[in-house]
Amino acid sequence: GNSVTQMEGPVTLSEEAFLTINCTYTATGYPSLFWYVQYPGEGLQLLLKATKADDKGSNKGFEATYRKETTSFHLEKGSVQVSDSAVYFCGRRVQGAQKLVFGQGTRLTINP
């Protein structure tokens, strides 16, 4: 089964709202954790990452903290913009392996 589970979408928010997209993972050892984003008409691109427990990845106002005790890497943003509308994918890469495994994606729509 899939070892990365994301919050079901779609998610629709108003501009300036607070965003949380939940992500949990299963893996042995200490995987690296990622959030990728796919804007309309574009390829997936890295948003942020964290490689060890308690690390916080951040980019473009988004943050996610690697929580080993809860095996989670939830994505947050304090004030979303219309331009944040996209599909967000959580991913994990097991230590020593190259395969990056993704969750099912969460479609986010921000209304003005």
Added chain:
Amino acid sequence: GAGVSQTPSNKVTEKGKYVELRCDPISGHTALYWYRQSLGQGPEFLIYFQGTGAADDSGLPNDRFFAVRPEGSVSTLKIQRTERGDSAVYLCASSTASDSPLHFGNGTRLTVT
């Protein structure tokens, strides 16, 4: 600079036919990945190349799927005897090293009728 390029962007084929999908990675990227993304799902890993060799092909669903990277740059994903269930977007990604972020192409949308 140029990103990962995938051709064709769309491919429609009949059930039972053979197809080839091409990926041009970013110049100098030694690692290359193929993923498959079905509607409403996340990308599903197929195969990973380091240089010319397939370092991990554990995601290929069956022996109808095969990929090559003969000179360590361009890669071709080959699907024999296509089935309707093969319809999906096939994504290619490359990276500078095994632990670096992946750079994705826009994908090839394959439709098997």
